[in-house]
Amino acid sequence: MGNVLTIILQRLALGFLTLLVVSVVIFVAVNLLPGDFAQSILGQGATPESVAAIRRDLGLDQPMVTRYFSWLGGALQGDFGSSFAQASFANFTGSDSGAGSVAQQIAPRFANTMFLAAVSAAIAVPFALVLGVLAALYRNSVFDRATNIFTLSSISSPEFFLAYVLILFLAVLNPILPSVSNIFADMAFSDRLEKTLLPALTLTLVVTAHMMRMTRAAIINLLSSPYIEMARLKGMSPLRVIVRHALPNALAPIINVVAINLAYLITGVVVVEVVFVYPGIGQLFVDSVKFRDIPVVQACCLIFAAAYILLNLTADIMSILSNPRLRHPK
Amino acid sequence: MTQAPDTTPLVKIRDIRIDGRSDETWLPIIKGVNLTLQRGQVLGLIGESGAGKSTLGLAAMGYTRDGVRISGGSVEFDGIDLLTASAAVKRDLLGKRIAYVAQSAAASFNPAHRLIDQHVEAPVQHGIAGRKDSAEDGIALYRKLRLPNPEEIGFRYPHQVSGGQLQRAMTAMAMSCRPDLIIFDEPTTALDVTTQIEVLSAIRDIVAQYNTAAIYITHDLAVVAQMADRIKVLLRGEEIETADTRTMLTAPVQDYTKSLWAVRSFERPAKPAVQTGAVPLVSVRNVDAAYGKEKVLHDVSFDIHAGRTVAVVGESGSGKSTTARCITGLLPPMAGQILFDGAPLPPDYRKRSKDQLRQIQMIYQMADTALNPRMSVGQIIARPVQFYLGLTGKAKRQRVDALLNQIELDPAEYYNRLPSELSGGQKQRIGIARALAAEPRFIICDEVTSALDQLVAEGILRLLARLQDELSLSYMFITHDLATVRAIADEVVVMKDGYVVEQGPKAEMFSPPHHAYTDLLLSSVPEMDPDWLTNLLVERGVDNIGDAAVNEL
Numbered sequence: 001m002g003n004v005l006t007i008i009l010q011r012l013a014l015g016f017l018t019l020l021v022v023s024v025v026i027f028v029a030v031n032l033l034p035g036d037f038a039q040s041i042l043g044q045g046a047t048p049e050s051v052a053a054i055r056r057d058l059g060l061d062q063p064m065v066t067r068y069f070s071w072l073g074g075a076l077q078g079d080f081g082s083s084f085a086q087a088s089f090a091n092f093t094g095s096d097s098g099a100g101s102v103a104q105q106i107a108p109r110f111a112n113t114m115f116l117a118a119v120s121a122a123i124a125v126p127f128a129l130v131l132g133v134l135a136a137l138y139r140n141s142v143f144d145r146a147t148n149i150f151t152l153s154s155i156s157s158p159e160f161f162l163a164y165v166l167i168l169f170l171a172v173l174n175p176i177l178p179s180v181s182n183i184f185a186d187m188a189f190s191d192r193l194e195k196t197l198l199p200a201l202t203l204t205l206v207v208t209a210h211m212m213r214m215t216r217a218a219i220i221n222l223l224s225s226p227y228i229e230m231a232r233l234k235g236m237s238p239l240r241v242i243v244r245h246a247l248p249n250a251l252a253p254i255i256n257v258v259a260i261n262l263a264y265l266i267t268g269v270v271v272v273e274v275v276f277v278y279p280g281i282g283q284l285f286v287d288s289v290k291f292r293d294i295p296v297v298q299a300c301c302l303i304f305a306a307a308y309i310l311l312n313l314t315a316d317i318m319s320i321l322s323n324p325r326l327r328h329p330k
Numbered sequence: 331m332t333q334a335p336d337t338t339p340l341v342k343i344r345d346i347r348i349d350g351r352s353d354e355t356w357l358p359i360i361k362g363v364n365l366t367l368q369r370g371q372v373l374g375l376i377g378e379s380g381a382g383k384s385t386l387g388l389a390a391m392g393y394t395r396d397g398v399r400i401s402g403g404s405v406e407f408d409g410i411d412l413l414t415a416s417a418a419v420k421r422d423l424l425g426k427r428i429a430y431v432a433q434s435a436a437a438s439f440n441p442a443h444r445l446i447d448q449h450v451e452a453p454v455q456h457g458i459a460g461r462k463d464s465a466e467d468g469i470a471l472y473r474k475l476r477l478p479n480p481e482e483i484g485f486r487y488p489h490q491v492s493g494g495q496l497q498r499a500m501t502a503m504a505m506s507c508r509p510d511l512i513i514f515d516e517p518t519t520a521l522d523v524t525t526q527i528e529v530l531s532a533i534r535d536i537v538a539q540y541n542t543a544a545i546y547i548t549h550d551l552a553v554v555a556q557m558a559d560r561i562k563v564l565l566r567g568e569e570i571e572t573a574d575t576r577t578m579l580t581a582p583v584q585d586y587t588k589s590l591w592a593v594r595s596f597e598r599p600a601k602p603a604v605q606t607g608a609v610p611l612v613s614v615r616n617v618d619a620a621y622g623k624e625k626v627l628h629d630v631s632f633d634i635h636a637g638r639t640v641a642v643v644g645e646s647g648s649g650k651s652t653t654a655r656c657i658t659g660l661l662p663p664m665a666g667q668i669l670f671d672g673a674p675l676p677p678d679y680r681k682r683s684k685d686q687l688r689q690i691q692m693i694y695q696m697a698d699t700a701l702n703p704r705m706s707v708g709q710i711i712a713r714p715v716q717f718y719l720g721l722t723g724k725a726k727r728q729r730v731d732a733l734l735n736q737i738e739l740d741p742a743e744y745y746n747r748l749p750s751e752l753s754g755g756q757k758q759r760i761g762i763a764r765a766l767a768a769e770p771r772f773i774i775c776d777e778v779t780s781a782l783d784q785l786v787a788e789g790i791l792r793l794l795a796r797l798q799d800e801l802s803l804s805y806m807f808i809t810h811d812l813a814t815v816r817a818i819a820d821e822v823v824v825m826k827d828g829y830v831v832e833q834g835p836k837a838e839m840f841s842p843p844h845h846a847y848t849d850l851l852l853s854s855v856p857e858m859d860p861d862w863l864t865n866l867l868v869e870r871g872v873d874n875i876g877d878a879a880v881n882e883l
Contacts, residue, residue, distance in 0.1 A: 224396065226437040233393060234452045235424035248442035324442055324487045 003329055008317050015313040022305040023075070027068050030297050033289075071298065078103060080299035083288075102295045106281065110303065112183055113273075113280035117265035119196050120203040124265075125258055128208045132215025132254075137242050139220060151209035163202045163275040170198060181276040199276045203269065207261040214257040218250035225249075252319035259315030266311075267304040338409070340510055340543050341367040341390055346403035348385050348394070348567075359385050361567040362403065369510065370541040374558030374575070376548060376590075378783035379754070381564040383547045387513045390545055391428050392420050408510065425452035429504035431533075433516040435496035439488035446484030449503045458507050471502040474539070475532040494525030498532050505536060512537070514546045518553060522645035522810060523854040530556055530856075531867055549783065551590060552856035555579055556863040563587050575860050589785065591858075596788050596817045598795055600837060604635045609672045611636045611804045612657065612690075612772055617666035619656050626652050627663070627828045634772070634821075637798065639805040641819035641836075643812065643851070649828040650808045654774045657806070658690055670772075688718045691765035695777035697757035701749040707734075707760055708745040714767040733763045737793060755786035762793065766801075776808045791818050812855050816840065824848050 038054040039046050055061050059070075074081055080102035131151070135144045154162060171179035181195045219242055222228060231245040270282035281300060288296035320326050343365040349356035360382045367373050367390075375383045385398060392405055392412030405412040407428065412420060424430075429452075432438035440448060446465050453464035465484070472480035475498040488496060497517055504512050517533065518526040534557060537544050546557045554561055554575075561578045563570040563586070570584045582588050610633035619627040627649050634640045642650045655661035657668055659679030668675045670689060676682050694700035701710055711730045715721050721729055731741040737759040749757055758778060765773050775794065779787035795818060797803060809815060815822055815836070822839040824832040824847065832845040844852065853870070856862060 226432055226434060227440040229395070230430065230432060230438040231440070231451075233391060233424055233430040234455075235421040235426060236451070236455060237421065240455070245440050245442075249440070325489050328487050328490060 004320065004326055007320055007326070011313055011316050015309050018309050019302075019306060022309070023072060023302060024068070026298055026301040026305065027071065028064075030294055030301065031064060031067075033292065071295075075299070075302060080106070080302075081295040083293055083296050102299045105296065106284065106299055106303070108185065109279060109281045109284045112278065113266060113269065113282065115183075115192070116196055116199055116203070116269065116273075116278065116280060117262065119193065119200040120207070120265050121262055123200060124204040124207050124261070125211065127204065128211035128258075129215055129254070131208070132212040133219065133242060133247065135212065135216040136219040136223075136246070137238055139216070144216075147212065151212050154205040155209035159202060159206055159271045160275050162205050163199070163272055166198055166202055166205075167275075170201075179276070181278040183279055196278075199269075199272045199278050202272050202275075203265055207264060210261055211254070211257050215250070215254050218253045219246045222246045222249055248322070251322040255318045255322065256312075256315045259311040263308045263311045266307045339366045340369045340371075340408055341365065341545075342404075342406040343386075343390060344404045344406075346386070346389055346405060347401045348382070348389060349399050349401050350385075351397045351399075356399070356401070359398065359567050360389070363564070363567070363569050365390070365562065367511070367543055367545065369543050371560065372537060372544045372546055372558045374546045374548065374554035374561040375564060376551060376554050376561060377564035378549060378785070380566065382567040383549075383564055384515050386564070387515055387545050387547045388430075390511075391424060391430065391513060393424070422456070425509075426456040426458065426507045427509050428511045428513070429507070429509040431497075431500050431504050431512060431514045431517050434520050435500040435517075436488060436493055436520075438500065439496060441488055444485055444487055445491065445499050445503075449484060449499070449506055452503070453506050456507060464506060468502060468506065471505055471536075472499065474536060475499075475502055476528070477502075492525075494521055494529055497521065497529045501529075501533055501536065505540065505542075508540060509542060511543045511545070514544055514557075516548055519548065519550070523812070523856075524645065524850055526553075527854045527856070527863070527866070530863060533557070534863070550856070552858050552862075555858050555860045556856060563590070579858055579860065596791060598818055600835075601638060601820050603835070604638070608635060610634055610669075611671060612806070613669040613672075614653065614657065615667045615669060617653070617656055617663045617668070619652055619661055619663045621652075621661075625664075625828070627656065630656075630666070630825075630828070630830055632821075632823045632830060632833055634804050634806055636771070636804055637802040638820040639798065639807055639818055640821045640823060641807045641809060641815040642823045642825060643809060643815055644825035645810060645851075647827070648825040650810075650825055651776055652828075653825070654692070654776055654806065654808060657774065658692060684718065688768045689770050690772050690774070691768050691770040692774045692776060693758070693761045693765050693778050695781055697754065697761045697781070698749075700761055701757060703749050705748075706745070707739075707747050707749070707752070710749075710760060711763050711767050714764060718768045729767070733767055736766065736797065737763045739763075753786075754782055755789060758782065758786075758790055759793065762790075762797070766797070770803070772804045772806070774806045774808070777810070778807075779814055780809065780811060787814075788817075794818065812852060824851070 038051045038058075038060070042050055042054070052061070059067065062070075071081060083102050083105050131147055135147045138144050167179045170177045177198045178195055179198065181199055183192055183195055187195075223246060228241060228245055231241045236245070268282075269278075269280060270286055272278070273280045273282040274286075281303070284296065285300040287293075288300065343363065345362045345364060346360055347358065347362055348360040350359045351357075363382075363386060365373070365386070375387060377383050385394075388394060389400060389405055390407075392407070392415065394400060400413060403413075407423065410419070410423070412423075415423075439445065446468055449468040450459075450461050450464040453459040453467075454461055458464070459467065468484055469480050472483060477483050477495055477498055483491065483495070483499070491499065501512075501517070514533065518529050521529060530553065536542075544557075546554060548554050548557075558575050560572060560574045562572040563578075563584070565586055570586050571578075571582070573583075578587070579591075582591060612634040614630055614632050617627055617630045618625065630649070630653055632640065632642075642653065644650050652661065656663045659668075659675065659677065659682055662677035668677070670686065675686060679687065705713075708727075708730055711733055712726050715726050715729045715733075719729070730745070734741040734744060739756065739759060744752075744756075749760070752760065761778070778794075779790055782790065791814065794805065798805065805818075807814070807818060819836045822833065822836055823830055824839070824845065826847050832839070832848050839848065840852070842849075853866065859865075
């Protein structure tokens with residue numbers, strides 16, 4: 001077991017290092033974006049003096065390296081700085097309630113996005129795995145082909161198109177679900193779930209194909225193994241051969257694909273959020289880029305990167321744990 | 331064994347025809363074979379690779395692999411027609427009344443589950459016994475099969491158990507439902523000799539004890555002589571002859587069977603002793619080597635003289651191939667030296683001159699993987715000709731043709747062939763030609779005959795012997811097969827766990843007194859005598875064979 005623990009610690013350290021590198025990339029890239037906040041907020045009335053004043057207020061006149069480290073130092077303590085837009089708004093009203101902190105602005109949006117991702121994952125992952133197992137079981141049958149065609153066409157269609165098709169069938173023609181997902185803080189869980197269902201279904205359609213096809217391929221890949229032949233020669237049913245004998249050995253690639261798709265659920269949902277007017281982090285991100293609200297953009301990027309790295313890390317560790325050779329050394 | 335004799339056969343296969351698909355056409359694998367097996371009887375199926383032994387064995391279970399079909403004939407098990415039976419009916423028989431023991435237990439146990447979980451699967455799923463009862467029965471079977479720690483071994487995963495133990499655990503698993511028939515498909519082929527003997531005696535005991543009928547598939551005649559009541563010889567999908575074991579061994583009728591029996595007679599005459607004071611061609615001096623931190627060679631020393639063959643013998647993991655890697659420079663030793671013609675070679679092959687590299691060539695065990703499948707025979711052999719000797723154009727072609735003639739393949743026919751268009755023996759000959767192309771003085775042969783059938787292997791050994799005489803080559807012959815050693819070696823080096831335990835001229839090695847390990851190795855090689863195993867067990871005692879005996883050393 002000590003063996004596994006070392007591997008996990010190594011992966012964690014590597015993950016942290018990756019995040020650090022990514023933070024540099026994000027910071028540099030965001031600062032290279034054309035235009036700046038002072039100019040975009042002052043618009044027509046921008047004089048060199050007022051632009052310089054705002055830049056000084058926000059610390060934009062400091063050298064990039066200094067700004068990076070002060071940002072990183074704050075981020076490590078959970079302080080992503082103040083949103084430029086909110087800060088200047090606070091200045092106008094003269095209040096200083098702390099409402100301008102990036103963390104406060106992102107937190108509820110991020111919670112919403114996580115909720116949507118969780119609901120989507122709860123539907124998509126079991127659905128894809130079961131479909132994959134069934135497709136492997138009835139490989140090359142009509143069912144297998146139909147499943148493949150269905151999942152492939154859903155992954156090939158643009159998300160907004162899938163979203164509108166679902167709205168048409170589930171909200172307009174048969175008004176079962178609401179077409180607009182306006183979520184707010186003190187909503188009951190069931191209401192929340194109901195409002196989230198349609199975007200979650202759209203995302204399910206988007207991510208299922210990948211996971212289902214990997215499950216099918218990973219299982220079929222093993223079907224010519226001697227131990228599968230042995231299971232068949234022990235008279236085990238085809239379903240048992242696949243679920244009990246093939247699946248546990250096919251987990252590593254499946255876990256990895258699931259992780260990539262889960263990361264997509266967190267980071268790639270902008271379009272779906274826009275279509276359903278879902279108040280998630282994707283919308284906030286796009287708006288912030290529009291206003292050159294650099295602290296928010298940076299924080300969002302960092303969260304996305306962290307989500308990717310964390311999920312891949314989890315996938316790595318789980319694939320390691322799925323290998324009995326590592327779990328039970330000689 | 332006290333049952334009233336039952337005259338209806340347990341398995342009745344009539345005129346079975348089996349095809350295998352290759353490039354969209356069906357080619358026959360089994361061409362109309364009959365097979366009858368009575369209850370409690372053990373039938374040995376022998377033949378070379380490609381004879382269709384495994385295919386026939388699986389067909390007796392009503393099973394075919396992907397890309398294989400049964401195109402005619404009938405298979406009856408205890409009156410049930412397996413070819414027309416539904417999948418559900420067959421599933422009910424498989425594992426419960428017919429069981430299978432595969433060649434490689436390491437590959438045939440599911441790596442994701444503990445042994446005992448796999449053991450109880452058949453009884454539980456077939457509704458014969460509960461989990462607990464059948465697990466207890468499993469432990470009892472492990473004990474009967476003389477597995478160490480029978481109480482505990484089942485709770486391990488396959489990778490935590492050695493090959494010989496796994497093979498016995500698999501036999502126990504086959505026994506879990508007390509089947510009427512077990513198909514043993516080369517169950518000891520992948521094992522070392524000292525381990526093989528343990529598995530053989532365990533299988534033989536348990537089959538006799540439960541009066542189980544068995545089909546025992548192997549290419550090893552001496553093994554089948556110990557195990558079977560009757561022997562059926564197959565050649566290219568057809569039956570050559572069937573007779574009971576003793577008759578078959580003493581009085582084979584067909585020429586092919588006689589030729590199989592005759593293989594073991596090849597032996598080179600002994601060469602005169604090496605002159606004292608002669609400089610050995612290759613000298614391995616006090617070599618230590620390690621993979622990473624794990625030390626695998628300890629103070630290995632031996633000499634190979636010009637024009638002679640040194641056989642390096644030992645079981646898997648004994649360090650034979652590692653020694654070869656040290657000599658070739660692929661694995662620079664931690665300590666010690668390799669001398670060539672009295673001068674030390676740089677430890678790392680990258681530091682050796684082209685001429686030093688040219689002098690030492692290798693021939694590999696798996697000719698299949700050692701030849702580039704995309705290159706023609708001509709290209710494969712021409713490459714070292716050009717690289718080491720700098721020949722091009724016509725001269726290169728002439729040299730390649732000469733080499734092909736040397737290995738007894740017609741250049742006109744084989745020059746443009748791809749490796750996939752050659753038989754196993756021909757591929758190995760190409761490997762030899764490629765080594766010769768460098769015009770070396772020393773060739774390392776790493777298990778070059780162990781993937782080949784006996785007749786083909788003998789041809790390769792004769793070729794190597796002839797080449798040695800003509801070109802005064804020296805060979806280091808790595809092998810675990812003592813029959814090969816007897817046939818070709820001048821000197822023998824016995825290795826165990828990275829140490830040289832004994833070395834000397836062949837004649838001395840094969841006559842007592844031996845080092846205890848050499849003795850164990852020699853006595854573990856099955857002989858044609860059907861009473862060999864029985865006598866050996868009486869002589870040594872069941873506790874003094876295989877792993878147990880090795881551990882005592």
